[in-house]
Amino acid sequence: MKTENQTFGAEFILLGFFQYGQMNTVLFVTIAGLFSVTLMGNIILIHVIRLDTLLHTPMYFLLSQLSFIDMMYISTTVPKMAANFLSNSKTITFLGCEIQTFVVLTLGGTEALLLGFMSYDRYVVICHPSHYPVLMSKTICLSMVTCAWASSSINALIHTLHVFQLPFCTSRIINHFFCEVPSLMPLVCQDTSQYEFTVLFSGLIILLLPFMAILASYARVLVAVYQMSSGKGQTKAISTCSSHLIVASLFYGTTLSTYTRPHSLHYPEEDKVVAVFYSIIIPLLNPFIYSLRNKEVMGAMRRVLGKWIFVQK
Numbered sequence: 001m002k003t004e005n006q007t008f009g010a011e012f013i014l015l016g017f018f019q020y021g022q023m024n025t026v027l028f029v030t031i032a033g034l035f036s037v038t039l040m041g042n043i044i045l046i047h048v049i050r051l052d053t054l055l056h057t058p059m060y061f062l063l064s065q066l067s068f069i070d071m072m073y074i075s076t077t078v079p080k081m082a083a084n085f086l087s088n089s090k091t092i093t094f095l096g097c098e099i100q101t102f103v104v105l106t107l108g109g110t111e112a113l114l115l116g117f118m119s120y121d122r123y124v125v126i127c128h129p130s131h132y133p134v135l136m137s138k139t140i141c142l143s144m145v146t147c148a149w150a151s152s153s154i155n156a157l158i159h160t161l162h163v164f165q166l167p168f169c170t171s172r173i174i175n176h177f178f179c180e181v182p183s184l185m186p187l188v189c190q191d192t193s194q195y196e197f198t199v200l201f202s203g204l205i206i207l208l209l210p211f212m213a214i215l216a217s218y219a220r221v222l223v224a225v226y227q228m229s230s231g232k233g234q235t236k237a238i239s240t241c242s243s244h245l246i247v248a249s250l251f252y253g254t255t256l257s258t259y260t261r262p263h264s265l266h267y268p269e270e271d272k273v274v275a276v277f278y279s280i281i282i283p284l285l286n287p288f289i290y291s292l293r294n295k296e297v298m299g300a301m302r303r304v305l306g307k308w309i310f311v312q313k
Helices: 021-051 058-086 094-127 129-135 138-163 181-187 193-226 231-259 268-292 295-312
Strands: 011-014 091-093
Touching: 011 058, 011 094, 021 058, 021 268, 021 295, 058 094, 058 138, 058 268, 091 094, 094 129, 094 138, 094 181, 094 193, 094 231, 138 181, 138 193, 181 231, 181 268, 193 231, 231 268, 268 295
Parallel strands: none
Antiparallel strands: 011 091
């Protein structure tokens, strides 16, 4: 097949989730509604954590970082997807696609590592409560967040620079609703098997290792919980950890499915459905899972709302 030189003036065509037909307006309203609810939910959670001093702990600092990542993630993919519902042009520039790929990889990697650090926080507070102030000090907590952002950014930069210097075929049609590495591989006019191995390797490091750490941490937590004499303590610990485990299972399950399979086992329609989960559904569910199932967050919301109503009066 013919190849085309990569230039910043070139464009890709995003086919989108499916052929929209007469449903463009309905789909636009639906996606815009989900986007608004996601932003509102995560913004509220971040502000509640910031305003309520009882939530100024490492756990909720990490949770506020997770909410920030989710807002960035959905803001990177959904606006372009929603705009395509109403636009005759489904194009995205070469540079725009490159930036979107880098940001998606960075945010996805950061969330994967952050979820692992959050499970470590729960492990320490339940299994080693007397050592918690030392093992989860402010310095260590900030180091965790910095490490997650820095390592994910470096990994994303390496993959983005490599992918976009590959020879793309003349056809620039991306059978997806946003730019990411697996959706770009079918457009490459050379053997990518060696590169796919590096994608698999980095996926195992950034996605599978934190997930295995979460499972190991919660196995220890489960043993510690059942050794507790307080039924109330058991309920609180299980409620907190189960919320995190639900989020982690959804996120790692879908991202591992996308980034650890060889190109030959990828099917565009299936990939798009899976991508909806980690790009739209999970950012939407996270603030509600962590707030509605968490008595401390719900109590903080009532206190913040009570103060706001009192000030208004």
